[in-house]
Amino acid sequence: MKSAWNPARIGTLAIVALIVLAACGTKVTRMDEDETRDLSGRWNATDSRLVSQEIINDAMAHPWASRHMSDNGSRPVVIVGTVRNRSHEHINVATFVRDIERALINDPDVEVVAAGEERDDLREERADQDLHAAEETRKAMGRELGADYMLQGTLNSIVDQEGRRQVVFYQVDMNLTSLADNRRVWAGQKQIKKYVQRPNARF
Amino acid sequence: MQPRCARAGTALAALALLLAGCATHGERFAEIDHALGAHGPHTALERADSRFRGGDPVLDLLEEGMLLHLAGDPAQSNERLEEAARRMDELDPFSFSEGVAAVTISEGLRGFVGEPYQRTAVHLVRAFNYIALDQWDEARVEALRIDLRLQALAGSTRFYRDDGFARYVSGLIFEQLGEHDDARIAYRRALDAYRDQEMITGLAPPRALQNALLRQTAHPDFAHEHERLRADFGVAGEIPRAASGQGRVVLILGNGRAPRLHEAAVNAQNPHTGRLYRVAVPRHGRSRQPLNGAELHVGERSAPVDVAHDIDALSRRSLEERMPGIMARAAVRVAAKNEMVREAGDRDPFLGLFANIFTFASERADDRTWASLPGEYLVADFAVPAGEHPVRVELRGRAGQRWQEELGTVTVEPGRIRVLFAHSISTSVPFHRVVAGEPS
Numbered sequence: 348m349k350s351a352w353n354p355a356r357i358g359t360l361a362i363v364a365l366i367v368l369a370a371c372g373t374k375v376t377r378m379d380e381d382e383t384r385d386l387s388g389r390w391n392a393t394d395s396r397l398v399s400q401e402i403i404n405d406a407m408a409h410p411w412a413s414r415h416m417s418d419n420g421s422r423p424v425v426i427v428g429t430v431r432n433r434s435h436e437h438i439n440v441a442t443f444v445r446d447i448e449r450a451l452i453n454d455p456d457v458e459v460v461a462a463g464e465e466r467d468d469l470r471e472e473r474a475d476q477d478l479h480a481a482e483e484t485r486k487a488m489g490r491e492l493g494a495d496y497m498l499q500g501t502l503n504s505i506v507d508q509e510g511r512r513q514v515v516f517y518q519v520d521m522n523l524t525s526l527a528d529n530r531r532v533w534a535g536q537k538q539i540k541k542y543v544q545r546p547n548a549r550f
Numbered sequence: 551m552q553p554r555c556a557r558a559g560t561a562l563a564a565l566a567l568l569l570a571g572c573a574t575h576g577e578r579f580a581e582i583d584h585a586l587g588a589h590g591p592h593t594a595l596e597r598a599d600s601r602f603r604g605g606d607p608v609l610d611l612l613e614e615g616m617l618l619h620l621a622g623d624p625a626q627s628n629e630r631l632e633e634a635a636r637r638m639d640e641l642d643p644f645s646f647s648e649g650v651a652a653v654t655i656s657e658g659l660r661g662f663v664g665e666p667y668q669r670t671a672v673h674l675v676r677a678f679n680y681i682a683l684d685q686w687d688e689a690r691v692e693a694l695r696i697d698l699r700l701q702a703l704a705g706s707t708r709f710y711r712d713d714g715f716a717r718y719v720s721g722l723i724f725e726q727l728g729e730h731d732d733a734r735i736a737y738r739r740a741l742d743a744y745r746d747q748e749m750i751t752g753l754a755p756p757r758a759l760q761n762a763l764l765r766q767t768a769h770p771d772f773a774h775e776h777e778r779l780r781a782d783f784g785v786a787g788e789i790p791r792a793a794s795g796q797g798r799v800v801l802i803l804g805n806g807r808a809p810r811l812h813e814a815a816v817n818a819q820n821p822h823t824g825r826l827y828r829v830a831v832p833r834h835g836r837s838r839q840p841l842n843g844a845e846l847h848v849g850e851r852s853a854p855v856d857v858a859h860d861i862d863a864l865s866r867r868s869l870e871e872r873m874p875g876i877m878a879r880a881a882v883r884v885a886a887k888n889e890m891v892r893e894a895g896d897r898d899p900f901l902g903l904f905a906n907i908f909t910f911a912s913e914r915a916d917d918r919t920w921a922s923l924p925g926e927y928l929v930a931d932f933a934v935p936a937g938e939h940p941v942r943v944e945l946r947g948r949a950g951q952r953w954q955e956e957l958g959t960v961t962v963e964p965g966r967i968r969v970l971f972a973h974s975i976s977t978s979v980p981f982h983r984v985v986a987g988e989p990s
Binding site: 431432433434435436437504506508511545546547548549550 | 632639642643644645646647687688690691694695697698701702
């Protein structure tokens with residue numbers, strides 16, 4: 348009687364097993380940063396990029412900077428304040444805040460000053476220089492450029508759900524406020540709406 | 551005779567292997583659970599390092615997340631719990647293969663997605679961790695996730711369709727962030743949930759919630775509601791309004807551990823065929839709450855600490871609700887396994903014997919449950935003048951014994967809520983503040 352486990356069969360099984368194992372391995376493919384691929388329906392890099400682009404375009408299209416220059420004879424100085432996440436997801440808002448900051452820095456009509464922890468680092472360094480740096484290279488305290496405007500914002504979300512279907516609405520509101528008199532000189536808004544349907548069954 | 555001995559030996563070895571391979575979650579978790587009850591969360595985490603390999607991945611993450619929370623590592627705890635929540639969402643859709651496996655091999659082959667109250671508890675413990683880290687905006691995200699989860703349960707015929715305690719904690723978070731409208735809505739929903747489930751859980755709305763609601767409605771716009779609530783709560787006389795120089799202290803006290811699930815099995819042998827039969831279903835272990843009550847003292851003031859969340863009762867009621875389904879699947883499984891053994895035996899008696907051993911050994915109860923959650927949460931909430939205050943708590947044990955524990959000094963800022971977390975894991979483990987970053 349011919350054995351059921353002849354070498355040909357064992358070889359075929361081994362090849363099939365190898366193919367299956369190869370298919371189960373981790374696979375990484377590089378994506379273009381502009382490519383959109385929604386996996387979970389949650390806020391993702393594409394949303395962040397779309398929001399920052401829209402906000403930047405809107406901010407730069409408004410004449411608040413030129414008005415400031417004509418009124419004061421100098422470029423406006425902006426500090427980036429906090430952007431509060433008031434959505435139902437843990438979202439790292441720092442990415443689009445950085446995008447907005449970068450666009451403002453690159454704009455020749457606007458000056459941007461450091462804020463938050465970075466500013467604290469700079470002050471700490473100056474204090475350190477006071478003790479340790481040579482006098483001719485030491486940077487003095489109290490000579491920071493005071494900001495004229497502060498950029499702040501919020502990210503809100505509304506979720507409407509029924510069963511395994513959800514409509515998620517995100518709204519990002521950013522505004523620029525004069526530090527001298529609390530005047531709002533610019534307000535921008537971007538909305539994103541998503542329909543998310545989760546599977547009812549899996550294998 | 552020799553081949554028969556060899557076959558019997560092989561069968562015994564296979565049985566031993568199968569029994570070892572079929573260890574339930576409860577059996578794997580027993581050592582960690584014992585370490586938690588006898589020595590506390592740090593020792594349990596040390597044990598968990600070696601024992602959490604090869605178990606249910608979701609449950610291991612939940613247990614580790616809770617142990618880290620108890621051990622005072624809120625950031626790591628949140629990482630584990632977030633990963634657990636993500637995996638539970640992935641496993642949520644019905645699985646055909648797991649469904650078939652549950653009615654043919656073992657109930658425990660289905661992916662663990664947790665009971666609805668446990669899924670809310672993931673966000674609740676995460677919210678506690680963020681509060682401990684003083685990240686109230688992130689805690690707010692968890693409050694919204696709790697709301698979404700509870701919205702999905704609305705209209706459910708199951709007894710757990712809302713969660714008074716989770717709503718109350720959400721209200722606290724909104725209130726701390728100055729969002730008083732949202733806080734008021736959350737507190738109202740908490741009250742509705744407590745009233746809806748009072749007949750089942752036996753829990754009346756805790757005084758902390760009553761005070762929060764009265765505080766939030768103490769405005770001419772809500773005069774009618776305020777009066778109605780006062781009448782409902784039996785509050786007479788003037789309610790001390792929160793003065794401008796006052797803040798609040800809230801104590802959230804975990805009591806013991808949630809009940810474990812054990813296996814209840816019936817084994818039988820057909821005297822004619824020698825075939826073995828087994829049916830195994832989960833049953834609850836004993837309640838594990840060492841405290842029977844408490845009173846919070848902040849400076850000269852004191853307030854009773856009420857039971858606000860009875861996880862022990864939720865767990866028992868939840869299993870009761872699931873039991874008809876578990877029994878039905880067990881019956882189908884017995885029939886399916888019997889047929890499989892008969893067919894195998896018809897082909898080859900040895901194969902039949904092996905199939906019988908396999909079906910017998912694989913019949914294990916699904917005793918998976920998130921057992922490191924507390925059995926209860928107790929809460930106290932009252933206004934105190936801003937400043938530094940010594941805090942202590944008077945505890946009453948199940949046997950009637952009374953003792954005091956110092957919780958250190960807390961700094962209360964005007965208009966702010968200071969939340970303290972403490973836990974009494976068992977009579978063997980010292981009562982302790984459970985999260986890092988608190989002055990002691």
